[in-house]
Amino acid sequence: DGGITQSPKYLFRKEGQNVTLSCEQNLNHDAMYWYRQDPGQGLRLIYYSQIVNDFQKGDIAEGYSVSREKKESFPLTVTSAQKNPTAFYLCASHSGAGNYGYTFGSGTRLTVV
Amino acid sequence: QQQVKQSPQSLIVQKGGIPIINCAYENTAFDYFPWYQQFPGKGPALLIAIRPDVSEKKEGRFTISFNKSAKQFSLHIMDSQPGDSATYFCAASRTNTGKLIFGQGTTLQVKP
Helix, strand or coil, X not given: CCCXXXXXXXXXXXXXXXXXXXXXXXXXXXEEEEEEECCCCCEEEEEEEEECXXXXXXXXXXXXXXXXXECCECCEEECCXXXXXXXXXXXXXXXXXXXXXXXXXXXEEEEEC | CCCEEEECCEEEEECCCCCEEEEEXXXXXXXXXXXXXXXXXXXXXXXXXXXXXXXXXXXXXXXXXXXXXXXXXXXXECCCCHHHCEEEEEEEECCCCCCCEECCCEEEEEEC
């Protein structure tokens, strides 16, 4: 079955530590997105990539970094510069060919300990 | 200009009721308006979507009503069931960007 796989499902980060969230898709989609979800704030865009080796900052990119070396993969690194990283992180993709129905992964819940 | 405003923030209805969730947008260049349903601990799933050339779209018990002049659209859930209890997000995008702007979400509880 085609879909988006996010891992791990739960992640704990110590203060000052960088952590990387994985997002892999087998849908052959060109565009991929990272969103952060906090209670009462909806989904806020962190980074997005519409093609391999290219990505753009979203609305809340500070303290995050991404790479897009392969079409299938779009990992997100939460750096120590992100002061409030505790949130639910969602990865999404779409084909970009006039169809903008996003497919979402099941999310990673990141907690600072 | 890029915001999508969603209301109410939460909603409680009895089984069989018709919850209505509203969204408003400012950017007239938006031309794709989807609704997503999210259960706790899961990613959102596309429920139904509309383009501005139609005023209403139905899929099963879910209906989108679209008012282009008012720049508003809404989701109606007919004969709501406890299994519809979830968080609902509206969104909007421009076809040539594909980047969705999401509303703040509405948490719906359908009581048995």
